[in-house]
Amino acid sequence: MGRVGPMGRLARAGPALGSAALTGVVRLWRVPRWRGRTGADRDPAAPARWEVVTVDRPPEQVLPDGRWPEPLRRLDGAVEVRVRAAPGDRGTELAARPMAGATPPTGLAAHLVGDDPHLLVRRTLRQVKQRVEAGEVLRADRSALDRPEVRG
């Protein structure tokens, strides 16, 4: 596991590095358990839906050395990842979904996404895409609200 499989074929990728070697952001989460989006008519035991982005670069650039790119690596242990070459030279389809049994992140990430793990997964995939395609993750303008020195 860890390396991206042959191009054009569905490959399930795990992070190449063991989580111990990673950033330390990954915690052993407990409650609540991650599930798919809950809804009155949905089976709570059903696996979560995949979130997917297409990154306009070949898989070897999206996952250099077959490793999960940052910031996806921070979700090691909490998400499953699926990678395949997109048809028609459109790059790489990178998918992730919350893993059953994992618990959501604590700290800042949890604060940012409330209790919707899908939002964190989407945001993470989008950031991977921006880093690969644009070379940076675009930050919003600082709003007047962010800055106490605003004058009237």
Next chain:
Amino acid sequence: MRALCWVAADELAVREVPDPELRNERDVIVRVRRSATCGGDLPLLAGRDPLLRAGDVLGAEFLGEVVEVGPGVRRHRTGDRVVVGASVACGGCWYCRQGLHSCCDNAHADPASVDPDWGRSDAGCFGRPRAAGGFAGGHAEYVRVPYADVGAFRVPDAVDDDRALFAADAAPTGWLAAELGAVRPGDVVAIWGAGAVGQLTARAAVLHGAARVLVVDRHEDRLRMAERHSGAEPLDYRRTDVAAELRDRSGGRGPDVCVVAVGAPPPDRFGGRSVDRPDASREAVHACRKGGVVVVLGATDGFVDAFPLGAVTDRRLTLRGARRPDLRDVPMLLDRMARDELRTEHLATHRLPLEHGPQGYELFRDRADGCVRAVFTP
């Protein structure tokens, strides 16, 4: 710094706001020399965008001088005089690499939350609400420009500020309309709306070789201007039967290409659309020749009732739309400006200091005193 801020519906004010700063490696900071009003600002001004917040800085079209450069910027240095495209786009996603900058995937600071449909977001834009992927606008002393290598363009010395300013948005939009319409030599092109965008669409159609260009509006001064500067034939819809006139002037065929550049009409007092005349896009669909192209520009209302879909299928029309231009045409348009093929300065009918921004918008909104664009100098 001083900036023109939205305060409430139909209320703007020039206020002291914090200076912008470099937030990403590919940013530059531009000291503004000129900024212009735009038809797309009017729904914002009227308070029709629920995401707009008091204090948001307006202004999609601006030009200035680079005063700070992020470490990831390659093409610009301090002192460059640049015009900045209204769209914010990364240059590296699939859409940007196809030249479709207005569809950029990476131009929102937080796409996952502004884009609940996951993947539908379009390019960022200056002077639009931050919660809609917008960035602080150009009616200010300074502006932060993300992805500056992609969206800021050095202005040739031969082109002065008043002309180059329109390479930010109105001129590329007009050019885009002619390209989307695939205007060819000998075509008859009809354009609804004689604002700056409609007039520059007329000029782009002429430069594409159109044999006849007709512009429809109700403002005499704008129609005259389109006639004088773009060689268009004016049609005042208050005085003429537009459909009959278009038929006559195209030998009974109908125009080959119809462009709608009118903006969204203000809602009537019941919150619906004003019904004093037919919707311009409906009129365009009915007028267009068989197999022709109808191009709809700009911020139209999300839904238009009684749309003649049957006419689209019966007559094999192609319907194309765009809300904002791509960036790829800006250097070519600046070259045409340098060669005097494209003149735009007449559109700046009112030049005012930024301090008079609120009055400038009032003139522009009311089309008072022949105002086509109010241009501000900080």
